[in-house]
Amino acid sequence: MDAFTYRDGELFCEAVAVEKIAREFGAPAYVYSERALLERYRAVAAAFNRYLPTTVCYSVKSCSNVNILRLLAEAGSGFDIVSGGELFRVLQAGGDPRKIVFAGVAKTADEIRFALDRDVLLFNCESEAEVLTINDLAAAAGKTAGVALRVNPDIDAHTHAKTTTAKKENKFGIEFERAKKFIAAIAALKNVVLRGVDAHLGSPINTVAPYALAAEKLLDFLRAAPDTLTHIDIGGGFGLRYHDEEPPEFAAYAQALSPLAAAGKRLIIEPGRSLIGNAAVLLTEIQYVKTNGEKTFYLTSTGMNDLIRPALYDAYHFIWNVKTALPPPSRLFGNDLAPPAGLSPVDVTGPVCESSDVFAKDRLLPPARRGDLLAIFSAGAYGFSMSSNYNSRPRPPEILVSGNRYRVIRRRETYEDLLRGE
Ligand SMILES: Cc1ncc(COP(=O)(O)O)c(C=O)c1O
Known part of the structure; x- marks a missing residue:
């Protein structure tokens, strides 16, 4: 059975609504099943x-x-x-x-x-x-x-x-x-x-x-x-x-x-x-929705320092709103398919000062606004382990879900952590 499922338009990891985790520990956060x-x-x-x-x-x-x-x-x-x-x-x-x-x-x-x-x-x-x-x-x-x-x-x-x-x-x-x-x-x-x-x-x-x-x-x-x-x-x-x-x-x-x-x-x-990849999502919070000409950007709290695979390997990660009235997603929503009603193309980007700090380009996503959460799927492998402090960004916490329980298996880094050893 899939560990990450939508119930009534809301993403769950096992029996825990991931929004609850984000509200408690902030986003970005890695959530493992x-x-x-x-x-x-x-x-x-x-x-x-x-x-x-x-x-x-x-x-x-x-x-x-x-x-x-x-x-x-x-x-x-x-x-x-x-x-x-x-x-x-x-x-x-x-x-x-x-x-x-x-x-x-x-x-x-x-x-x-x-x-x-x-x-x-x-x-x-x-x-x-x-x-x-x-x-x-x-x-x-x-x-x-x-x-x-x-x-x-x-x-x-x-x-x-x-x-x-x-x-x-x-x-x-x-x-x-x-x-x-x-x-x-x-x-x-x-x-x-x-x-x-x-x-x-x-x-x-x-x-x-x-x-x-x-x-x-x-x-x-x-x-x-x-x-x-x-x-x-x-x-x-x-x-x-x-x-x-x-x-x-x-x-x-x-x-x-x-x-x-x-x-x-x-x-x-x-x-x-193949073991850990689909066992985690990376939660991110939209800070701003911005339009530039024809383009719409979801500017998020998660940067390439937190998940570098898209910047490093042009890797595709499925992304979807944590809460949305639109039907549960299928990963087959590619840009080559006719867009399901209600979606529009957006770039999902991070705050890092690099133009490669992009998680998705022209991706069809449901509408969203400041404060909404997105889930970046398949983030378990080469996600946290390749993260860094680039731009002096403390690294996100890692949370492990088991049934209806969850615990922090790595706390969010602090500003003091950034200077440790310097
Ligand atoms: C020697 C070696 N073994 C195993 C792996 C794991 O590969 P994967 O995570 O794709 O299973 C790697 C990955 O680069 C590797 O270099």
């Missing part, structure tokens, strides 16, 4: 485990609030991390280090030592030099580290230019044939063991074909790999419905990867967006 997140986690784990033994390692970067991580840790999730800071968060959340995979192209010695000390499951290595460094640091620490080679399979996953990762020209991974040749060199190292192979293809990927192709390549890699290799990590990138996309079901991705079962290894998946 616990149920939506956990349903997606359980759905992905069940779909993949039907085809092959799979560990879900939630991608922390997509939304890293420690309370969100705790919910997932309690549900049994592992974690995909990319920094010492993310490792710290996961440990604070009670995450199991033996279900942590540590990715990232430029891990520092301090980060590697921290992860060695906590015995994380895998270091996903992106260069030969990184493997050698981990070997040296592990020797100094008297440890043996499990490493996976992140291969660059040279697959075009047809994502946005800024979120593609698996083409030769991207900085990620080791060129496929070179990685195979490097296997022998790893065997000679005393303090690392080759335990995995990894290929994250980009994000979001709304077809299963790139995964099927990657499975073939990974099977080829495995033919050259030693028996110590126990894990195949296919990364994340599963699609999400922001607008009118029709991303495959988790089961379809799992089926595309099912040939990997023949290898008899454990699969790791690193979903972020």
Whole structure:
């Protein structure tokens, strides 16, 4: 069941009217549904485990609030991390280090030592030099580290230019044939063991074909790999419905990867967006309605510092009034469709001094006035976690709804917070 629904013209998150939250904590505010997140986690784990033994390692970067991580840790999730800071968060959340995979192209010695000390499951290595460094640091620490080679399979996953990762020209991974040749060199190292192979293809990927192709390549890699290799990590990138996309079901991705079962290894998946993306909205309050010639602007309290995806990736976020007499929205209201009666095109923008501070252009929306609330949907992934204090704007609170209860899982920042550390 959808966690965000309209009842009598008013938006609810689970059993809570989101307006109540905005009136109590102000807007902007991120509002998460616990149920939506956990349903997606359980759905992905069940779909993949039907085809092959799979560990879900939630991608922390997509939304890293420690309370969100705790919910997932309690549900049994592992974690995909990319920094010492993310490792710290996961440990604070009670995450199991033996279900942590540590990715990232430029891990520092301090980060590697921290992860060695906590015995994380895998270091996903992106260069030969990184493997050698981990070997040296592990020797100094008297440890043996499990490493996976992140291969660059040279697959075009047809994502946005800024979120593609698996083409030769991207900085990620080791060129496929070179990685195979490097296997022998790893065997000679005393303090690392080759335990995995990894290929994250980009994000979001709304077809299963790139995964099927990657499975073939990974099977080829495995033919050259030693028996110590126990894990195949296919990364994340599963699609999400922001607008009118029709991303495959988790089961379809799992089926595309099912040939990997023949290898008899454990699969790791690193979903972020597909779990948390549609589990949150970002509430915003209209400060002014302004017209300039033909154009109407809803000037809101939310800026690109709070949600940067539209400015960074031209990302589409469905937006709708929190309260409106107009019928409950369908995400299919694209500009190419005949406008339903009562809507007119507006630009929804923020207060930041950048012309890219725009959430929607010429979007058909119901009438609104100063003080009205809008909901920016699908804001859970790469929303708060990519926010900043640009323009010296304190960051919004994060509120977690569970049934008819809600609690602040991160308070709104204050002006004093802005100066902390300066
Ligand atoms: C290595 C790696 N794994 C997993 C992810 C998560 O991707 P998504 O949130 O699209 O599932 C990313 C995202 O960039 C990534 O770089």
